[in-house]
Amino acid sequence: MRAQTVLLFMLGVSNWASPAMALPSLLGRRDDTTSYSFTANSHRNLAVYYGKTAISQQTNLTTQCSDPDIDIVILGFLLNVLGPGNLPTMALNNTAGDLCEEPNASMLAANGTGMRRCADLQSQIVACQSLGKKVFISLGGAKGTQTFASQADAEQAANVLWNLFGSGADMNPSLRPFGQSVTVDGFDIDNETGDGSYYAEFVAKLRALTNSQSAKPYFLSASPSCYYPDGGAGSPVAMLTQMDFVWPQFYGAPSCNIGTSGFNESLTAWSSRLDAGNKPRLYVGGVSWEDGTTTGGYVAPQELNQTILSSVETVGTSRFGGVMLWDAAYGHVTTDPQTGLDIIGVAKQSLLISLARRQEDPAGGLKVVLGITAAVGLSRFL
Numbered sequence: 001m002r003a004q005t006v007l008l009f010m011l012g013v014s015n016w017a018s019p020a021m022a023l024p025s026l027l028g029r030r031d032d033t034t035s036y037s038f039t040a041n042s043h044r045n046l047a048v049y050y051g052k053t054a055i056s057q058q059t060n061l062t063t064q065c066s067d068p069d070i071d072i073v074i075l076g077f078l079l080n081v082l083g084p085g086n087l088p089t090m091a092l093n094n095t096a097g098d099l100c101e102e103p104n105a106s107m108l109a110a111n112g113t114g115m116r117r118c119a120d121l122q123s124q125i126v127a128c129q130s131l132g133k134k135v136f137i138s139l140g141g142a143k144g145t146q147t148f149a150s151q152a153d154a155e156q157a158a159n160v161l162w163n164l165f166g167s168g169a170d171m172n173p174s175l176r177p178f179g180q181s182v183t184v185d186g187f188d189i190d191n192e193t194g195d196g197s198y199y200a201e202f203v204a205k206l207r208a209l210t211n212s213q214s215a216k217p218y219f220l221s222a223s224p225s226c227y228y229p230d231g232g233a234g235s236p237v238a239m240l241t242q243m244d245f246v247w248p249q250f251y252g253a254p255s256c257n258i259g260t261s262g263f264n265e266s267l268t269a270w271s272s273r274l275d276a277g278n279k280p281r282l283y284v285g286g287v288s289w290e291d292g293t294t295t296g297g298y299v300a301p302q303e304l305n306q307t308i309l310s311s312v313e314t315v316g317t318s319r320f321g322g323v324m325l326w327d328a329a330y331g332h333v334t335t336d337p338q339t340g341l342d343i344i345g346v347a348k349q350s351l352l353i354s355l356a357r358r359q360e361d362p363a364g365g366l367k368v369v370l371g372i373t374a375a376v377g378l379s380r381f382l
């Protein structure tokens with residue numbers, strides 16, 4: 001009787017309490033950040049946007065990358081790529097100011113009045129990358145203006161992005177906002193203008209450029225509205241299926257927001273929609289503070305936790321990639337009264353727990369095996 005109780009207890013510990021407590025403390029909140037390495041195929045990545053909301057200046061990029069809960073930071077936004085001087089219009093800013101400095105003489109000489117010199121971000125991107133974290137730059141946002149009139153136009157834009165932010169060396173290096181040797185790790189396309197003409201060609205060119213080198217991996221991602229197909233007019237499936245990661249915004253779209261009855265159906269539809277081409281990993285895109293949307297989709301941390309747990313079940317770990325939150329700065333000030341964690345921490349722990357729960361996570365599986373072994377050993381002893 002006693003041995004049985006202990007056995008059940010041990011199994012319980014190995015299956016629940018251990019992943020819930022030990023795993024996050026080992027993996028999700030580890031102090032040893034030097035051992036971190038990014039896993040594109042993970043089922044439990046957390047991506048956050050940074051730079052655009054009102055309180056972005058109260059924190060910084062390095063702080064996001066130092067947070068063990070965060071895997072990808074997406075800098076927002078480039079309003080367009082082919083702006084003044086056929087150079088980008090950069091808006092890495094918010095009401096409190098700019099994360100970058102004014103365009104310097106090299107940029108102005110090329111008529112790049114929308115450009116920015118980002119010396120401060122430059123060193124922080126380097127700091128992020130030394131921690132193994134990935135930094136993307138995002139094109140679009142609610143005020144994005146980039147539309148393409150032709151395939152040539154789209155391909156030119158891909159070239160400009162690649163040469164100013166990636167490994168390209170076909171443009172004057174003095175025009176590079178993050179300096180001559182710093183490259184981002186990925187390019188994100190956020191929602192756009194509602195006109196997706198030639199966006200598939202744009203992304204195909206970008207993919208060809210990233211594949212033209214082998215110095216480091218580059219990633220492509222997109223953040224369409226969950227409201228599809230109407231709300232997705234700017235995000236053609238032919239573009240989305242070329243991505244590595246797609247994080248639809250399950251907010252700001254009342255028929256598919258997190259917390260509505262339409263969410264689950266939409267998530268399932270997204271999962272099958274993306275099961276083609278490059279088969280991008282599907283992330284659940286959520287909003288990290290109550291006032292982050294006027295059209296719904298914010299849910300309290302514990303409800304987000306339940307949404308994540310059920311989403312992993314719905315999508316399955318071979319398709320599910322993790323969670324995207326808009327945005328990082330507010331994600332640290334929204335706290336969960338139940339756990340005391342910020343909503344970013346709750347989301348990350350939820351990802352870790354959900355996978356250990358499915359026992360498809362190698363570390364989770366190992367714990368179960370060790371638990372059973374220990375329990376069997378202990379029951380014999382007793």
Ligand SMILES: *[C@@H]1O[C@H](CO)[C@@H](O)[C@H](O)[C@H]1NC(C)=O
Nearest residue numbers: 058059060061062063123124
């Ligand atoms: C980022 O913020 C942290 C915490 O406030 C601070 O210690 C650090 O110096 C800042 N780093 C940069 C590069 O601004």
Ligand SMILES: *[C@@H]1O[C@H](CO)[C@@H](O)[C@H](O)[C@H]1NC(C)=O
Nearest residue numbers: 089090091092093094095097
């Ligand atoms: C952010 O930058 C864009 C592009 O330079 C500019 O149009 C906008 O006014 C700026 N916004 C703020 C709040 O500074």
Ligand SMILES: *[C@@H]1O[C@H](CO)[C@@H](O)[C@H](O)[C@H]1NC(C)=O
Nearest residue numbers: 084085086108109110111112
């Ligand atoms: C910048 O714009 C001026 C005025 O339109 C033009 O004369 C000049 O050639 C442009 N310079 C470059 C480098 O495009």
Ligand SMILES: *[C@@H]1O[C@H](CO)[C@@H](O)[C@H](O)[C@H]1NC(C)=O
Nearest residue numbers: 141142191192193194234252
């Ligand atoms: C998405 O784009 C539409 C225009 O197509 C815009 O009205 C909306 O504000 C954008 N949403 C977000 C969350 O950026």
Ligand SMILES: *[C@@H]1O[C@H](CO)[C@@H](O)[C@H](O)[C@H]1NC(C)=O
Nearest residue numbers: 104105106174176177178179
């Ligand atoms: C402008 O900044 C870039 C790096 O972002 C640098 O390479 C270039 O030399 C700068 N130009 C001038 C005139 O200082």
Ligand SMILES: *[C@@H]1O[C@H](CO)[C@@H](O)[C@H](O)[C@H]1NC(C)=O
Nearest residue numbers: 264265267268310313314315
């Ligand atoms: C969500 O949809 C999937 C697939 O249709 C279904 O298996 C699952 O039970 C649904 N979950 C909820 C919470 O409704």
Ligand SMILES: *[C@@H]1O[C@H](CO)[C@@H](O)[C@H](O)[C@H]1NC(C)=O
Nearest residue numbers: 020305306339346349350353
């Ligand atoms: C999420 O919910 C699960 C199941 O209800 C619970 O075990 C877990 O502790 C919750 N996670 C957090 C971070 O609160």
